[in-house]
Amino acid sequence: MTLTWATATTLTELGELTARWLTGDLDETPTYCGPPDEETATLVPVLAAINRAGFVTDFSQPGEPLDRGWQQRAALSGFVDAPTCNRLAAALAPTDLILLHEHDDSGIRIPVTLQYGAAHTWVGGFPGFEFWEDELGQAALHALDAAWYVTVVDPVWGRADHLWHVLAGALDLPHPEVSR
Template identity: 40%
Template sequence: MPAPTEARASRQAVVHIVGDWQHWLDRLGLKVPRALCGAYLAAEGPDDGPDQDAPVCDRCERRASRHSLAELVRARCANRRARAATADRWAEAATFEDLCGLTAQWLEGELAFHPGGYDEPDPETTELLPVLADLNRIGFLTEASQPGATDPGYDGAGWQQRAAVQGYVTDETLRRVLALTAQTHGLLYVVHDPSDRIRQDAVVVTTRAGRPYTVFGVWLPPSNTRMTYGSWCSREIGAVVNQAHQVTLIDPEWGREDVLWPALTELLQPHAD
């Protein structure tokens, strides 16, 4: 059984109690006239954590540093493997339905990144993720989305948002259902035919300090598809996306959150498992 060792930490002598020494010191009523190492203080079993308020000896600090570095290396290696596997998944996509399914998986956190350059969805869409994933699974390849909001922004300026979603649709029946949903709930509906080559007027969906900041509904040229999928997916996939209708639904009222997304949830009910 190794004996206690002493070290210096934070200008205070610290005794590192190893193994059963603490138990026998307590049984014999002996008091160590220096602070005990926080890595072992009050630890009654191997699964007990360290005392965060107690000083830690140099030995344990070095061990913790090495342990943290090892964890960092393992995490980076795991992330690299996950990204490589994700890249393979995007490269293997052969149909529009494949893209929709992979986008749904990314929205649910099952893939390491999206070809558009995002590791994860924007935090503001967290509550929308289940609906967005299901929309992709029925054939609405979402390209952008946002909730309604009227709260001050991160910079303190006054921001306003309209709830909105835009993306690509190849199925004519789904496109008609989306149009009917927009008509039923009083939503703005913008659609671009694959043959469109004119940049139509966009709809402002976000303002900052009263000035337009973000627009939805504008026609997206083939270069947008190349920029999003070109580095990760096949050329054939890009051509398929460019032949899809571009569909946008927007709540006309600023800040409203209880119309567009509930309407889309209702649309999804027939497809629920």
Template identity: 40%
Template sequence: MGRKKRISSADLDLSQGRPTGPGLCRAEERTKVTTRQIAPLNWLTARNLAELGELTARWLEGTIATGPAYGGTLDEETRTIAPELAAVNRHGLVTLTSQPGRHIGSGCGQRAFVEGFADDASTQMIRQALLGTEIVLIVNPPAWSVTRGGILPQRPVDIAVKLHRGAALVSVGRYHTRTDIRYLYGTCGGCNRRAVASLGRAHQVTAIDPVWGRESYLWDALAVAGRDPSRR
């Protein structure tokens, strides 16, 4: 007959009459579910376009104090279109700059526009939503593709969107380089490398209402991009 293994008092749970000891402890440890503490979403922890868009939307809504890229609080002009911009950010376009339309008077006026970053799917969704509208859409290739992939950006586009005393004061449609993005979102915005890289891999999208002073046309057109296709 084989020798019986002795069970010491140290290996016996006296209250339950069952074996314990190192072997059982190791088995119990293997069954434990470990949970990783999730860091709160902020400009330092954001990792992708969706998270950057959500943070930008929160900043526009006033629930966080610090904004992207340029930082600081909203100016009065941006407040007038903040709800529309927040929706745009949550629908896939991480906005960088924008302005509302202002009717021309005394040589001054504005075209409504917005520019930002979007992935392939969101860019296609915006294209489809604006198809057949009067909106001017400019899509430049990702900065990463231009830097490393040998893809050239489109010819320089320079569309005036703000007049002051009859002269163009602000123009948009230009291409943002990888250095631009790193400076705006990394150096100034405090975003981490993964977030900056997601912007570098994104298409650069600019949408402009060509009619001076028209206030809601652009935002109504972009709102279609965020709707369920079956409800359009």
């Protein structure tokens, strides 16, 4: 049987499908119509590996220094099982990275993109399953419901590689080559 969004039943399968979308093998995800944003191109190898390691991402952005009024913090969010959440918490605790993890919406948000000095994009908070429900079967929705929703943010505006190196180490992945 061919793995599709409708046939996926586990976080591992959802991570594989997300990795396939990132690498261009699938046209869209339940949460994103179309291919990844152009800014994601340098992150595709590490993001695909992160998804295959059990961190099902639904948002990511690179760190971007101030340019034409915009700047970004590197950030990532998605679903993980409890053991992976514990690994991330332990690995990120001695770093300067910010880790939020929750089952329900805590309401905690962190701005990760500024446009001319004003907050433009925020991360944090449990997104719910609204975008997933039409694409996934009950087993996959149950897997997401049982998972932790994790958000990781680099507090330093524009830093391009730190978050990705720390995550790769936490998930026992090769260190990525990420640059801007």
